[in-house]
Amino acid sequence: MKQRPAADLSELPTFGLGPRSPTWWGTLAFMALEGTGFALAAGAYLYLAYVSPEWPLGVPPPNHWPGTIVTLLLLASVVPNHILNRYAEACAMVPVRIGLIVMSLLGIAPVVVxxxxxxxLNIYWDTNAYGSMLWVLLGLHTTHLITDVGDTLVLTVLMFTRHGYSGRRFGDVGDNVFYWDFVVATWIPIYLLIYWMPRLD
Incomplete structure (x- = not known):
């Protein structure tokens, strides 16, 4: 039996960016799961604040300056992050390399702070329930921050090797940009809960 192709797919791209990439959907699923974890931790924090006679429990509110500096650094990283995304969509190698170096530095800075x-925080994790919740909230976000910075550093190195010339790497950069937005967005409510909710009273 003679076979002939029904369609010529040779001209189709070998990789996709954004929602056309399976890894983008995987990243979105990770964010949904991790966002649920953040919501549960925030709900536990708010519940403890509601049932406690005073909040914070037996200690002054945390010093907000380190958290405020982290917030400013994260917000400042949003613009170069999206510029990097535009370069990744254009598959522009040199600007992507520069953008990844910039984002690596902007990612390391909040980790240091x-x-x-x-x-x-003015309290240890094992002092009482208030201290435990502060450390859980900050620890969860720190884990996400370090994870994404590590991913950015690995991508930066890869883009300077022969592996960076694979078009799929530009999709990986786009996914990394997408996840960094999640890291920044989740920090804002955590920052308000940790540093400003105890000052409401």
Missing amino acids: RWFEFPA
Whole structure:
């Protein structure tokens, strides 16, 4: 039996960007799961604040300056992050390499400040329920922050090797940009809960 192709697919691209990429959907699923974890932790924090006679429990509110510096650094990273995304969509190698270096530095900076943020909470994780929830909230976000910075550093290195010339790597950069937006967005409500809710009273 003679066979003939029904359609010529040779001209189709070998990779996709954004929602056309399976890894983008995987990243979205990760964000949904992790966002649920953040919501549960925030709900536990708010419940404890509601049932407690005073909030915070037996300690002054945390020093907000380290957390505020982290917030400003994260917000400042949003613009170069989206510029990097445009270069990745255009598959522009040199600008992508420069953008990844910039984003690596902008990712490392809040991690360094975060080192000083834990002591500024004015309470240890095992002091009481309030201290435990502060450390859980900050610890969860720190895990996401370090994970994404690590991913950015790996991508930066790959883009300077022969592996970077695979078009799929530009899709990986786009997914990394997408996840960094999630890291920034989830920090804002956590920042308000940790540093400003105890000051409402």
